[in-house]
Amino acid sequence: MIGAFRKAMIALNHSHEKLIAPIIADGSLATVGVGDGRMFPLVILDTTERPDIDAAIAAHDHGPPGDVRVQWGRLPHREETVTLILTLLRPVEAVVMVEFDLNKNHGVIVEQILQNRGLYVQPGRPGDRLKDDPQKPKIIVEVADTGFKATWDRLFLAHTALKLRRKGMKRGEAKRAAKEVVDRIRKVASMRPFTA
Structure with a gap:
């Protein structure tokens, strides 16, 4: 699991x-x-x-x-x-x-x-x-x-791929697309509007 x-x-x-x-x-x-x-x-x-x-x-x-x-x-x-x-x-x-x-x-x-x-x-x-x-x-x-980050990384990627499969993507295509989606989310999440 x-x-x-x-x-x-x-x-x-x-x-x-x-x-x-x-x-x-x-x-x-x-x-x-x-x-x-x-x-x-x-x-x-x-x-x-x-x-x-x-x-x-x-x-x-x-x-x-x-x-x-x-x-x-x-x-x-x-x-x-x-x-x-x-x-x-x-x-x-x-x-x-x-x-x-x-x-x-x-x-x-x-x-x-x-x-x-x-x-x-x-x-x-x-x-x-x-x-x-x-x-x-x-x-x-x-x-x-x-210590949750490694578990979250696997869980979030798998869940994102599953959502894409439910929308009709094939397994390999969904895995690749999920990685791209998660990478984009991480890029936005790390933005800092103010810097010291």
């Missing part, structure tokens, strides 16, 4: 933390003083069922930078997704699972996260967009290398 993961347990503080707040919108932010001008992806999560995420991000937004532990994984029976598990340690504890659906082109976001080593997470409700309220509380999370 491409991109096999080891089984592991996720330590939750409360039972509601097993609820996934789905991505309802995404974008990118770059600031001269943050991350050497790297373009960080931003995901807006539907926190309707997870008001604890709203509170945790508000606490992080109004205080000193907090600590966040990250781990990539996959949830059972969700073969078309990868999940970034964020464990917010302080000032407020919370576990947030950000699930990226490869069928919804979230692979581009994962690629940006890995290239730029971070992402912004913003709580929201269906219909919210970054442009509508750019000052809404959000946190930036550093995503250090956890």
Whole structure:
């Protein structure tokens, strides 16, 4: 199996933390003083069922930078997704699972996260967009290398080739085209609008 993961347990503080707040919108932010001008992806999560995420991000937004532990994984029976598990340690504890659906082109976001080593997470409700309220509380999370990149490279390439095969390409043609598509995505993901 491409991109096999080891089984592991996720330590939750409360039972509601097993609820996934789905991505309802995404974008990118770059600031001269943050991350050497790297373009960080931003995901807006539907926190309707997870008001604890709203509170945790508000606490992080109004205080000193907090600590966040990250781990990539996959949830059972969700073969078309990868999940970034964020464990917010302080000032407020919370576990947030950000699930990226490869069928919804979230692979581009994962690629940006890995290239730029971070992402912004913003709580929201269906219909919210970054442009509508750019000052809404959000946190930036550093995503250090956890050893996931090699697995992701194989998984993303295989998934991209499979999508191209579903559109009618032959196996060899789809493999070559998938490599070109992934290379183009990586080139865009590594762009820096601001340089130090």
